[in-house]
Amino acid sequence: MTESLTFIHAADIHIGAPFRGLRALSEEWGRRLAEAIPQAWDRVVDAAIDRNVDFVVVAGDIFDSVRASYRDYSRFFQGLWRLDEQGIPSYLCTGNHDPLSLWQQDFFALPPSATMLAADRPDFALYERDGRPLAMIGGRGYPNKVWSPNESIAAGLTRADGLRFLGKEAEAAPFAVGVLHTGLNLDPVKAPTDPRALRRAGFDYWALGHIHRRTIDNEDDPRVVFSGCIQGRDVRETGPRGVYEVKLIEGRAPQLTFIPTATVVWERLEVDVSACSSIPDLISQVMRESFAANGNDFCEMMVTRITLTGATALHDVLARAGVLEEVRAALNEAYSEFYCDALVDRTRLPLDEAALRSEGLFPAVFLRAADAVRENPAREIDYIQEEFLARNLPMLSSLSEKQVRCLADEATDLVLDLLVQGDGD
Numbered sequence: 001m002t003e004s005l006t007f008i009h010a011a012d013i014h015i016g017a018p019f020r021g022l023r024a025l026s027e028e029w030g031r032r033l034a035e036a037i038p039q040a041w042d043r044v045v046d047a048a049i050d051r052n053v054d055f056v057v058v059a060g061d062i063f064d065s066v067r068a069s070y071r072d073y074s075r076f077f078q079g080l081w082r083l084d085e086q087g088i089p090s091y092l093c094t095g096n097h098d099p100l101s102l103w104q105q106d107f108f109a110l111p112p113s114a115t116m117l118a119a120d121r122p123d124f125a126l127y128e129r130d131g132r133p134l135a136m137i138g139g140r141g142y143p144n145k146v147w148s149p150n151e152s153i154a155a156g157l158t159r160a161d162g163l164r165f166l167g168k169e170a171e172a173a174p175f176a177v178g179v180l181h182t183g184l185n186l187d188p189v190k191a192p193t194d195p196r197a198l199r200r201a202g203f204d205y206w207a208l209g210h211i212h213r214r215t216i217d218n219e220d221d222p223r224v225v226f227s228g229c230i231q232g233r234d235v236r237e238t239g240p241r242g243v244y245e246v247k248l249i250e251g252r253a254p255q256l257t258f259i260p261t262a263t264v265v266w267e268r269l270e271v272d273v274s275a276c277s278s279i280p281d282l283i284s285q286v287m288r289e290s291f292a293a294n295g296n297d298f299c300e301m302m303v304t305r306i307t308l309t310g311a312t313a314l315h316d317v318l319a320r321a322g323v324l325e326e327v328r329a330a331l332n333e334a335y336s337e338f339y340c341d342a343l344v345d346r347t348r349l350p351l352d353e354a355a356l357r358s359e360g361l362f363p364a365v366f367l368r369a370a371d372a373v374r375e376n377p378a379r380e381i382d383y384i385q386e387e388f389l390a391r392n393l394p395m396l397s398s399l400s401e402k403q404v405r406c407l408a409d410e411a412t413d414l415v416l417d418l419l420v421q422g423d424g425d
Helices: 027-051 070-085 159-166 168-172 195-199 279-294 323-334 353-359 362-375 377-390 401-424
Strands: 004-010 055-059 090-093 114-116 123-129 132-140 175-181 205-209 224-226 242-249 255-260 264-272 301-309 338-345
Touching (some): 027 070, 027 264, 055 175, 090 132, 123 168, 132 159, 279 338, 323 338
Parallel strands (some): 175 205
Antiparallel strands (some): 123 132
8 A cells, every 4th residue: 555644844933033124013013913923833733733634844943032932932832732632743843043952941841742853963753653653754953053064964864874763663664754954055054955965865855944935946856845934024025925735655756735824924016107197096006916916925914015116297296205105104094904014116207208319419319229229139148248258257147138128128217217307407
């Protein structure tokens, strides 16, 4: 009979982390953000119970700080005890934010089904289902906040090492799962290791933490995976956040299903308001774009940084003192589940390009030069490459003719806008 195994891969919970870089919040939004990360952890636990998985792994940075409060510990361990009550074991390791030597040992007691992997050495545990060994769990946490550059965090973590550690009984387990908090080859400072070495270690899946975005080293054979953080904390962590449900079947590549867990998502939006003739039109356009962006986020509450773009007669109106802030306030009153944290004006005045060409002055000369770039983008690519070589700079990895035309369009708009506004000043 072909064996199978299903588990939740979570990481980078960061309970106790503040939301960074936000303007003054209403009392309601302050409460929402304060609860966002604990609620996201609750959703992780709910997903494990609802899907009746075999176990849950958490790959480090459970807490955001070594000074996590009793309340933070209590919230996390409530989740572990809920899993325990449902017969779902958990396997944990520590990260650079919450190294094991600095955990508040007086604050918690792990439930019987929870295993904290060692930090001073490679560690292994055996998961059994119905009395039969099903999976070897191997991993190692951070002992201190800084990992020594002289040692790979994955050293001693192979299937063969696990068999020596666990003994003969583990030989019957068809699966092996690794749990690490590592920079892999993406962060050379935080316990880096080679993904190729992990693939050679004999494990069916490596559940990794530290990189906050979902990252899979090989989409066709996803065995080395970052699940990302469960809740974005600032505008750098945009879009859906969550965990992976991982299904292992003998002889097959792992099957991954993303489960969103964030209760508040972050988004950066650029909204073209060139068709808007009034401020109410602009507000309506921004709201339409906000709802469209939110449609793919699996989450109703959203914090946005919005940049207004396009050529519009409203440019001068938006430049008046206090107008942008009034528009931002109106946006925040329009729908209670969206919060616009920052509104930036990058609009420009509409330009009569035909008139500029007919005047025969410097703008006309500039427009002819821009036309030449658009007409022969291959020549411009050669020129750019020669300039990079002359300055001993690394070559651009790719530059298409379409990109050159787009850059020419953007440069034309920028220069003409500066010229015309400069004349007006």
